Amino acid sequence: MKRSIPFLAGLAVALGAGWLAFPRVLYRSSPQPVNFSHKIHADKAGAKCEDCHAFRDDGTFAGLPTLDKCAGCHAAPMGTTAAEKSFIDDFVTPNREPRWASYARQPENVSFSHAAHVKRAKLACAACHGNTGAGNAPRPYQIDRISGYSRDIWKTPGMAHGMKMADCVDCHRRQGLEHSCLDCHK
Amino acid sequence: MFAGGSAVGVLFTPAPWRLITDTALWSENWPGIPAPPRGEIRARFTNCSLCTAGCAVRARCVGDQPVELAGVAGHPLSRGVLCPFGIVGHHLPFLPARLQSGPVPQAAAAVADGIAKCGPAEFVATLDLRPGRTASWTYRRAMKAIPNGRYLAPSAYTQAAVDLSKARTVLSFGVPVLDGWGTPGNVIAARAGFRLIQVEAVESRTASMADRWLRVRPGSGDALAQALAGRIPHSAAADATGLTIPEIDALANELEQSGPVLVLGSSQLASTGGTVVARRDTPVPDEWNQSAPVTELASLPDRSIRVLLIDESMPGGYLSWNTIAHKLVADNPVVVTFASSREGYARHANYALPVAVYPEVAADIPTAIDSVAAAFRISAPLVAPPPGTVSPEAFVAAAARLAIGDTLRERADAIHKSARGTLFTPADGKSQAVKNVTADDFWKALNAGGCWIDQPAAKATAARLTFAALAQQPVEEAELPLAIVLARELAPGLPLLSKVYQESNLRLAPGRVALHPACGLEDGSRAVFETLLGKCAAGVTLDPGIPPGIVLVSASPALLDLSGDGARAKVVRA
Numbered sequence: 001m002k003r004s005i006p007f008l009a010g011l012a013v014a015l016g017a018g019w020l021a022f023p024r025v026l027y028r029s030s031p032q033p034v035n036f037s038h039k040i041h042a043d044k045a046g047a048k049c050e051d052c053h054a055f056r057d058d059g060t061f062a063g064l065p066t067l068d069k070c071a072g073c074h075a076a077p078m079g080t081t082a083a084e085k086s087f088i089d090d091f092v093t094p095n096r097e098p099r100w101a102s103y104a105r106q107p108e109n110v111s112f113s114h115a116a117h118v119k120r121a122k123l124a125c126a127a128c129h130g131n132t133g134a135g136n137a138p139r140p141y142q143i144d145r146i147s148g149y150s151r152d153i154w155k156t157p158g159m160a161h162g163m164k165m166a167d168c169v170d171c172h173r174r175q176g177l178e179h180s181c182l183d184c185h186k
Numbered sequence: 187m188f189a190g191g192s193a194v195g196v197l198f199t200p201a202p203w204r205l206i207t208d209t210a211l212w213s214e215n216w217p218g219i220p221a222p223p224r225g226e227i228r229a230r231f232t233n234c235s236l237c238t239a240g241c242a243v244r245a246r247c248v249g250d251q252p253v254e255l256a257g258v259a260g261h262p263l264s265r266g267v268l269c270p271f272g273i274v275g276h277h278l279p280f281l282p283a284r285l286q287s288g289p290v291p292q293a294a295a296a297v298a299d300g301i302a303k304c305g306p307a308e309f310v311a312t313l314d315l316r317p318g319r320t321a322s323w324t325y326r327r328a329m330k331a332i333p334n335g336r337y338l339a340p341s342a343y344t345q346a347a348v349d350l351s352k353a354r355t356v357l358s359f360g361v362p363v364l365d366g367w368g369t370p371g372n373v374i375a376a377r378a379g380f381r382l383i384q385v386e387a388v389e390s391r392t393a394s395m396a397d398r399w400l401r402v403r404p405g406s407g408d409a410l411a412q413a414l415a416g417r418i419p420h421s422a423a424a425d426a427t428g429l430t431i432p433e434i435d436a437l438a439n440e441l442e443q444s445g446p447v448l449v450l451g452s453s454q455l456a457s458t459g460g461t462v463v464a465r466r467d468t469p470v471p472d473e474w475n476q477s478a479p480v481t482e483l484a485s486l487p488d489r490s491i492r493v494l495l496i497d498e499s500m501p502g503g504y505l506s507w508n509t510i511a512h513k514l515v516a517d518n519p520v521v522v523t524f525a526s527s528r529e530g531y532a533r534h535a536n537y538a539l540p541v542a543v544y545p546e547v548a549a550d551i552p553t554a555i556d557s558v559a560a561a562f563r564i565s566a567p568l569v570a571p572p573p574g575t576v577s578p579e580a581f582v583a584a585a586a587r588l589a590i591g592d593t594l595r596e597r598a599d600a601i602h603k604s605a606r607g608t609l610f611t612p613a614d615g616k617s618q619a620v621k622n623v624t625a626d627d628f629w630k631a632l633n634a635g636g637c638w639i640d641q642p643a644a645k646a647t648a649a650r651l652t653f654a655a656l657a658q659q660p661v662e663e664a665e666l667p668l669a670i671v672l673a674r675e676l677a678p679g680l681p682l683l684s685k686v687y688q689e690s691n692l693r694l695a696p697g698r699v700a701l702h703p704a705c706g707l708e709d710g711s712r713a714v715f716e717t718l719l720g721k722c723a724a725g726v727t728l729d730p731g732i733p734p735g736i737v738l739v740s741a742s743p744a745l746l747d748l749s750g751d752g753a754r755a756k757v758v759r760a
Contacts, residue, residue, distance in 0.1 A: 003187070004187070006187035006188040006191065007187040007188065007190055007191035007194075008191060009188055009191060010187065010188035010189060010190065010191025010192035010193075010194075010195060011191035011192065011194055011195035012191075012195065013188075013191075013192060013195070014191065014192040014193070014194070014195025014196040014198075014199065015195045015196075015198060015199055017196075017199070017201070018195070018196050018198070018199020018200060018201040019199050019200070022199065022200065022201040022204075023200075026204065026208075056227070058228075058229055060227050060246075107214065107215055108215065108219075108221045109214060109215070111253070111254075144208055144211075146205070146208035146209060146211075146212050147207075147208040147209075147211035147212045147215075148211075148212065148215060149208075149211055186253065186254060
């Protein structure tokens with residue numbers, strides 16, 4: 001028994017390091033520029049995803065809203081919270097775009113069509129974006145120090161699947177949909 | 187023991203597996219891989235200039251960079267369709283084999299010197315591989331301005347047009363009707379209305395999709411045509427083609443009873459029932475009509491061209507170098523080619539000057555063979571050409587000391603002045619009469635992907651079914667075992683999709699020959715292709731659709747220089 005103690009100790013240290021320390025080391029965390037609450041906008045303003053994350057007239061997806069969209073309602077402070085004051089002072093008044101970190105940004109070698117998935121396949125936003133739309137405050141953006149990808153490419157809470165190529169292929173196979181390299185890698 | 191435990195333990199954590207995955211992901215985006223710029227996403231319209239179909243293009247652009255090309259739905263000519271080449275046309279500027287630089291001042295000096303030294307029985311010539319463009323008119327004007335100037339163009343039936351919608355039977359002598367001939371959208375739209383009979387030695391893609399494929403011996407198409415025209419007995423045609431007499435009898439009966447008939451040969455047309463019509467010319471400024479006529483290269487004496495300027499900037503026809511070389515003077519001819527790669531005439535020219543390619547250059551597109559009315563479309567540039575490229579039109583005009591302005595605008599103004607036809611604008615999908623548009627708006631619309639379409643000629647001229655001059659070269663008597671059949675591709679040397687070709691065998695890639703599997707060579711091996719004109723290296727593709735005794739030659743200049751329909755060759759292991 002005594003002879004196995006070093007082995008077990010090594011095993012325990014490796015498991016601890018691999019499961020607890022490694023993820024903390026692997027990801028670099030940075031806060032979002034604005035303490036934005038999806039929940040408040042949904043509950044109090046009745047906003048839906050597509051109100052801010054809109055499709056353009058030509059059917060392409062605009063992605064993150066620009067400051068113009070925010071300033072449409074927040075030209076002056078709406079409320080007295082510190083977050084509201086900070087947003088007005090730091091961004092609206094100086095007309096400075098917040099530099100949002102996109103949890104779901106695809107790499108340069110991928111062309112993903114929101115129109116095909118949202119409009120044609122009727123996929124819910126949460127299927128890929130998880131609980132982001134229900135949060136009271138934005139999660140810190142976590143970036144993989146090695147790959148440079150967002151942590152959200154792996155399945156996170158609320159997501160039906162991850163956002164890696166294998167996830168795309170799996171979903172298309174399950175749905176019996178055709179897919180080829182050039183669909184995404186144009 | 188501790189290390190052993192750690193080693194075992196770490197295997198049960200995500201660490202090693204994530205490190206492998208992340209390293210793989212990192213390698214997809216590591217430094218050195220170019221990243222496209224980000225920017226506003228918008229749609230821009232242009233027209234594809236890769237062939238004379240000139241299909242309308244809707245380009246999805248990020249910033250100034252087109253990232254996706256698609257057809258324009260509702261377009262009256264291209265009908266929303268783009269061919270596989272057109273879909274990837276925006277890749278053309280990035281091809282690694284692209285000609286990047288050239289000795290422009292030296293070429294200009296050599297041309298000026300050559301023109302000065304041109305003797306009374308010698309010529310200064312411009313060979314235009316894509317005739318019918320506005321640039322072609324500049325070449326003709328320039329050659330008129332030079333003593334002994336000649337404008338050369340491959341023979342083509344530019345005045346005649348095919349009305350596929352009227353044809354009930356199409357007899358094609360090796361023409362790739364369903365694979366690169368005409369306007370893809372128009373052919374697709376008309377396909378259900380005609381029965382296609384393909385006369386061809388190999389099972390091409392058109393042959394495989396035709397209603398009937400008549401497999402004939404290479405070079406025997408003319409014998410069949412002559413028999414159908416009643417000039418030689420069916421039995422003689424049967425001997426020449428390998429078809430049976432009943433097959434030829436049945437074909438003749440079918441053509442008699444299933445009109446209107448359209449007959450397509452490699453360079454000539456025949457028809458009944460108005461399937462071939464005369465098309466009106468696209469207007470040009472009056473002063474342009476005082477320009478050099480079109481001359482066929484064959485009509486010039488051997489050893490007579492002192493200076494030859496070749497415009498191969500646009501994919502077009504190809505004349506074998508042997509044909510051209512015989513026409514050059516023996517002592518120090520000056521040959522300048524305007525090219526995007528070294529695959530074509532740049533292999534032989536004294537000077538190869540780089541040109542802008544689609545979609546970098548503003549150029550008009552000649553009317554397609556299957557458009558019954560003349561059309562004028564500009565391939566409006568989507569991206570800027572790289573520094574160092576040359577405008578062939580400006581170079582030739584400067585060599586002739588011909589002052590030219592914005593020739594495209596002058597042509598557009600001449601069309602507008604004619605007040606004929608309609609203007610289609612792709613952004614709103616509407617057509618309106620040209621007479622209701624101002625000249626400036628007409629010009630703006632053309633530069634935004636618009637298309638002018640002439641009124642069809644009031645009286646269509648229906649040619650009789652004559653089968654005239656469907657001649658293919660007779661089979662040469664030589665101790666070369668293989669008969670050559672040329673693959674009809676979009677344009678010789680056009681490197682688009684080459685990688686896909688090589689990897690998929692979807693098409694015969696440039697530099698390759700296809701043979702029957704029993705030829706004794708291995709698929710994918712290297713070989714030497716040899717004819718009476720010389721030999722060159724070639725890749726081998728084995729294809730059971732190629733009958734024994736035939737070699738299908740890809741449309742690459744090095745092979746075409748040695749080949750011709752009906753000529754003979756041998757292919758031996760390298």
